[in-house]
Amino acid sequence: MRATVYHGKCDVRIDQVPDPQIKEPGDAIVRVTHACICGSDLWPYRGMDQYQEGWRLGHEFMGMVEEVGKDVHTIKPGDRVISPFTYSDGTCEFCQKGLYTSCLHGSIWGGAANDGGQAEAVRVPMADGTLVKIPEEASNDEKLLKSILPLTDVMGTGHHAAVCAGVTQGGTVAIIGDGAVGLCGVLAAKRLGAERIIVLGHQPKRLAIAKSFGATDIVEERDAEAIARVQDLTKGGAHAVLECVGTKAAMDMAIDVARPGGGVGYVGAPHGSENLKFSRLFMQNISLRGGIAPVRAYIPDLLKDVIAGKIDPSPVLDMTVDLNGVPSGYAAMDKREAIKVMVQPQK
Amino acid sequence: MRATVYHGKCDVRIDQVPDPQIKEPGDAIVRVTHACICGSDLWPYRGMDQYQEGWRLGHEFMGMVEEVGKDVHTIKPGDRVISPFTYSDGTCEFCQKGLYTSCLHGSIWGGAANDGGQAEAVRVPMADGTLVKIPEEASNDEKLLKSILPLTDVMGTGHHAAVCAGVTQGGTVAIIGDGAVGLCGVLAAKRLGAERIIVLGHQPKRLAIAKSFGATDIVEERDAEAIARVQDLTKGGAHAVLECVGTKAAMDMAIDVARPGGGVGYVGAPHGSENLKFSRLFMQNISLRGGIAPVRAYIPDLLKDVIAGKIDPSPVLDMTVDLNGVPSGYAAMDKREAIKVMVQPQK
Structure with a gap:
């Protein structure tokens, strides 16, 4: 064959x-x-x-x-x-x-x-x-x-990210990554009852799908400006953050936009994300759950x-x-x- | 004054x-x-x-x-x-x-x-x-x-480690660190109903307190031998691991002795633990929760x-x-x- x-x-x-x-x-x-x-x-x-x-x-x-x-x-x-x-x-x-x-x-x-x-x-x-x-x-x-x-x-993996991040009915969710997993994460978060779903991304075609899947807000800024925008939209961070990339930049971003006491659900295969922004995780009791779905x-x-x-x-x-x-x-x-x-x- | x-x-x-x-x-x-x-x-x-x-x-x-x-x-x-x-x-x-x-x-x-x-x-x-x-x-x-x-x-911090690690009635717990927090973690794990409580440590005086607090097993080996011993005692890792030190060695040890799907509750102020053994966390879906208690x-x-x-x-x-x-x-x-x-x- x-x-x-x-x-x-x-x-x-x-x-x-x-x-x-x-x-x-x-x-x-x-x-x-x-x-x-x-x-x-x-x-x-x-x-x-x-x-x-x-x-x-x-x-x-x-x-x-x-x-x-x-x-x-x-x-x-x-x-x-x-x-x-x-x-x-x-x-x-x-x-x-x-x-x-x-x-x-x-x-x-x-x-x-x-x-x-x-x-x-x-x-x-x-x-x-x-x-x-x-x-x-x-x-x-x-x-x-x-x-x-x-x-x-990808749908099961996006769902795993949402479950591990602790998405709840009525909660606020931020999603890092506009790839297939991130987009499926939008569907999963919506399915689990999230009220506000913020997607960080840049490609119009992907963002259009994100909106059709249930994203309520799109953040197209990058780096510190993206963090500030999510912090502003959520007045202090999202309850649940889905990290759907696997790079250090994505993981750092996920930690930076999570609310104190919130959760990061990560499913991106780690490529550099081993070195964490630990001080914020520690000081704000942000949980890190996830892995291969x-x-x-x-x-x-x-x-x-x-x-x-x-x-x-x-x-x-x-x-x-x-x-x-x-x-x-x-x-x-x-x-x-x-x-x-x-x-x-x-x- | x-x-x-x-x-x-x-x-x-x-x-x-x-x-x-x-x-x-x-x-x-x-x-x-x-x-x-x-x-x-x-x-x-x-x-x-x-x-x-x-x-x-x-x-x-x-x-x-x-x-x-x-x-x-x-x-x-x-x-x-x-x-x-x-x-x-x-x-x-x-x-x-x-x-x-x-x-x-x-x-x-x-x-x-x-x-x-x-x-x-x-x-x-x-x-x-x-x-x-x-x-x-x-x-x-x-x-x-x-x-x-x-x-x-320290008692509240040990308790926080136990809660964040997901200690449950009848579960198996491993505790990294025989300082005051780790010892209080023994008390907390026992209070939450853990059936088996394994403490990794070396000082006879501290280990005696651990036993009086409810530790069922003491692992005095170090490094890879300690990991092998806990893996052997638990037949595949502890359901809940309390990381009560904050160094990279302690965090790595905690991840290595956790059971797939289990949890690490960490409360040691991070001093080098930022660089995680991420591949095991990811591949075995081990959660990481904790922080300042x-x-x-x-x-x-x-x-x-x-x-x-x-x-x-x-x-x-x-x-x-x-x-x-x-x-x-x-x-x-x-x-x-x-x-x-x-x-x-x-x-």
Whole structure:
């Protein structure tokens, strides 16, 4: 089959690789119908992560179950399924608590050992603990499927940021980052009842989506002026701040616009954010919660709301490619010409 | 009157200073009967904070109300009172939420502008929002007063660490730091129902107190061996970790012994802890909460429990001096010969 393979900085290719096969009785083979390129795929693409030549790419996908091992009971061939960006056993202490990303036997898709989602098919280990069946009513609705696709990662990740930041009914929220996760954070904050949602960003197209998702205020200033503007709008800081970038500048900004006693929910993969503005965190008792989002835990509820038409994150997918178009999709996201790219490997 | 004044690194003196006087209608003058030297007083003592010559010292005190301004209604001359280590108006948004340390008009005792607690008397601004009256039944019981004294700071701070770490009934707790705050953290964790309380430390005298306070396990190993031991004892990390030191080594240790999905409650004044072990925090969704403890919020409940004999933090006060003995008290704590020093300025 064909799959996206990393060859070096700014060099991803569609290579021929061995077809996936059932290896363990808990495995499933999924033919990928929809996948995405993730903002976090840009870290290796830009040479900022220790990614190695030959590793597979892509951790967001949905598809049709083609074959299952003898121990798989919750899905069967012909089912339409969605995968979170990690696989997990579903039975360990952490999965039972909903922290699927800390699964004792799980991992993220792609890399050296696992298939990637930007491919024709994927071998899914521990399929019962990983995959969620998409209800029949949505299974053949292309528009709905596009709305469901962000639940593989960015919608669940934005939701995790909102939960970890402590978004509450009637509260004030600030969101750092106008990428797909930040935009989904707007939807999540609105869904959780936030009354005022302030988005910090600069690109008109993204800010238009933010507004359509429920942003009440847009702050286009930068640096100290942006902080002053949020502090002014909120009269002392936002109750909940979603940090959806991962850089030190973004984390510092998040801490600076949080209200004393408030919370920062961070989900951006840390790249320099290790060195915190600690004095403000400490002096104002601002909590820091978050991390890699256990989106598997969130899929069932979010899926219901997408199917019911209550949320629709699909506007973040503003470019669509087939498998051959994946390299151009990476380039478009790298240049910020696209917010997020949908991949349709069967087209 | 006489008060403790900072003159430079390892140089604190008892100087003659002007008597405190009522300046604002909300003020009270308190004659200090009991005060403490705090572990955090050692930062300026050791020249590690920007403290300047002439600044007052001491932020933990109790005493007798001598005089009150015309707007003071909750206390009167002759009352025995306890002060938290900050003063606060009691009425602003943050005080109303219990976050007294973020009071819009408050500050910590001592420094350039405020009286310090290691003195004969203190002018207390916003006395109604700051001071708590000690019930008559305890007011003349010297033994009980010594047990109440740690509520000015270390007992409330240890409690804050426990609350922020998310200590729960039946949970497993690890405590980094065997100073007065860490030891009070043991009492707090036990009070909140923790089943297993692991203390990391090395000094036999402190560890004996930890055991008497409810520690179930003592880990005397250091560095990687200590982490391995806690990981082994807890089979994967403690649910709640109390970081009661403030150094980078202590914060790293706290993160390393926390269970995935668990929490670190940190209360040590940050001195190098700004640079976090972020990858583990992120990958295992370990929350980081804490900061300067709003002990004013905790005094009423903890005071009831001390008076009822349910908790007694007084063993952390293992040395007593009069005002002239304050410099030797600092030296004893600096050399770790004393855990915490009680000061009796009227003796």
